Every structure is written in C-alpha cells, then in structure tokens.
Amino acid sequence: MVTRLGLGLPQMRQYDIGRDIPAVARAAEGIGYDSLWVFERVLFPTPATQGLYGIDGLPWPEHYRSVADPLISLTLAAAATERVRLGSSVLVAPLHIPFELARALATLDVASGGRVTAGFGTGWSHDEYAAQSVAPFAQRGATLDELLDVCGAVWGPDPVAYEGTLTRIAPSEVGPKPARPVPVLLAASGPRASRRLVDRADGWLPVAMGARQLADSWGELRDLAAERDRTRPLTATVRANAAYTPKPYEGTGRRPFQGSVDQIVEDLVAHVRASGIDDFLLDLQSGTRDAQELMDVAAAVYEAARAAGV
Numbered sequence: 001m002v003t004r005l006g007l008g009l010p011q012m013r014q015y016d017i018g019r020d021i022p023a024v025a026r027a028a029e030g031i032g033y034d035s036l037w038v039f040e041r042v043l044f045p046t047p048a049t050q051g052l053y054g055i056d057g058l059p060w061p062e063h064y065r066s067v068a069d070p071l072i073s074l075t076l077a078a079a080a081t082e083r084v085r086l087g088s089s090v091l092v093a094p095l096h097i098p099f100e101l102a103r104a105l106a107t108l109d110v111a112s113g114g115r116v117t118a119g120f121g122t123g124w125s126h127d128e129y130a131a132q133s134v135a136p137f138a139q140r141g142a143t144l145d146e147l148l149d150v151c152g153a154v155w156g157p158d159p160v161a162y163e164g165t166l167t168r169i170a171p172s173e174v175g176p177k178p179a180r181p182v183p184v185l186l187a188a189s190g191p192r193a194s195r196r197l198v199d200r201a202d203g204w205l206p207v208a209m210g211a212r213q214l215a216d217s218w219g220e221l222r223d224l225a226a227e228r229d230r231t232r233p234l235t236a237t238v239r240a241n242a243a244y245t246p247k248p249y250e251g252t253g254r255r256p257f258q259g260s261v262d263q264i265v266e267d268l269v270a271h272v273r274a275s276g277i278d279d280f281l282l283d284l285q286s287g288t289r290d291a292q293e294l295m296d297v298a299a300a301v302y303e304a305a306r307a308a309g310v
Helices: 017-031 072-079 098-111 126-132 139-156 192-202 213-226 261-275 293-305
Strands: 006-007 035-038 087-088 118-119 160-163 168-171 185-186 238-241 279-283
Touching: 006 293, 017 072, 017 098, 017 185, 017 238, 035 072, 035 098, 035 279, 072 087, 072 098, 072 139, 098 118, 098 192, 098 213, 118 139, 126 139, 139 160, 139 192, 192 213, 238 261, 261 279, 261 293
Parallel strands: 006 035, 006 279, 035 087, 087 118, 118 185, 238 279
Antiparallel strands: 160 168
C-alpha cells in the first residue's frame, strides 16, 4: 500500500501569502505530494473568551494570530499547479453563506480541472461565530446539514431549487457546475456527527492524536457504516498537525508528530500501520520559519516517508 501524502499550505503570518503559497504549491507537486490543504481560522481574540477547542484554560497557539483565507489560498495554489488535489481541512460551515460557498467551490473545481475536495466541520470558537456566522452556535449541526443540501442542489442538474432555513433558491440555472462530483469529507466526533458522516459524506477528516486512538475510531466508524447499510466505500484523510523541530525532541511528553523529520516520519508510519488508512496530510507550517525551510522540511519528510515504505 502506497500512502497518499498531502501538505498543508503556508497560511500563517510568517509567510508572504502571495509569493509563498504558489512557491510551496509548485514545490510540493514537484516533490511528489498528492494533495495540498488549507484550514480556517478567522480571528484571534485578545484576550480569549474561550479556550482552544472550547476547553477552559487551554491557550490558543500563537500561529493562529493570522491565518490567510482558505479559499483564496487554494485559488493561488490551483493557479500554480496542474496535478495535486486541493482540499480543505476544514472549512467551518456555519461561517459561510451556503449558496455562496457552494458556488465558490464549484468555480474552483472547474478552474482547477476537477481537483477540489471539500472538507467541512462545525468549528468550536464562539468568538468566530459572533463575528461571522450565519446562524447561532447552537444551530451548527443544522447549518452544516443545510450546506450539504445546498451543495448537492447547486452542483446538480438545472433547474436548481431549494427551500431551507437560511437558503431559498427559486428554480434557476446555476453555474458553473463542478468538473466532476466533488468529494465531501467531514470532521466528525460524537454519535450524531458520525451518523451524518456515514449517511451523507464521502469520507472522514480526523486529526492524528495517536496511532491506537485513530485505529479504534476508524474501526468504530466503519462498524457504524455497516450498521447503517452504507454501500459505497468510506474514505479517510488524516490531518497530522506537525510541530517540527530541527533537532530530535528529547524527554517525556512528546506529542504525536512533534520533533525532527525522523520522529515525524516514525509517527506517520505508526499511524498508517495501526489504522490501515492510506491518505494523510502533513501540516508542517507552524514549525518552520519561512517558505524555504517549509519546502526543505517537506522534501525531507516525503523522502524519509517513502524510504520507510509509506
């Protein structure tokens, strides 16, 4: 099994967005990466009114202080590449008007020659919801459901018509249409979100928090798919948020994907072998100083991963 490897694009404040995103995208495609990915953060509250992931007392990481818009970042990467898939891990669904986002993704898919993968989640930041959401935090699941409905309608045949809580589309021609069916992946935890994923999405977008935990969660999700009589294959693309360090991390308490190139690859091998998942995205950008170091580390990780048999 050859693992498909993706790379997170440089969206953080140490990068020159207009110059570095195209440069890293071209380099990643040349190295051999299969996909390029973006994530979404819209603000950094000072002081934070809520901890990271909604956990009291857990500070937001400094690299969240400035994160470039994900769709603009993907557009820059699309224009600089020809082959790699272009994915979001994730777009926070309730921060977007459903019809507008569906059209933007369709346009990007056409412009890139059918390379877009749409990854959605519901987010966790009350501050982001207060600034930009189209519905209250308590309605985040229903908002994601409506976005999925609207994408299905807008990306489908004309005439498009839809009646929802946030969206009303009179029978209309809506274009452009995606170049091919856009894969939809969901970041899901919890029973309700897992059922939505199994019933409505093409695949899962977990975060790598440990090889055994990933394997167990993947097994539970596949069991749920069987229970709900899902007939089409269920895919998974694992996000590995790496904390790169030039020298090996020493001592106790090392987190998954924290440390040197060899340590990152060691964790990648462990996660692949434990879970059997063959699609991973490595986000290395928070631990590198500039685009050149990001490209160098990405090349070293890719070479070491292939040498290790993944």
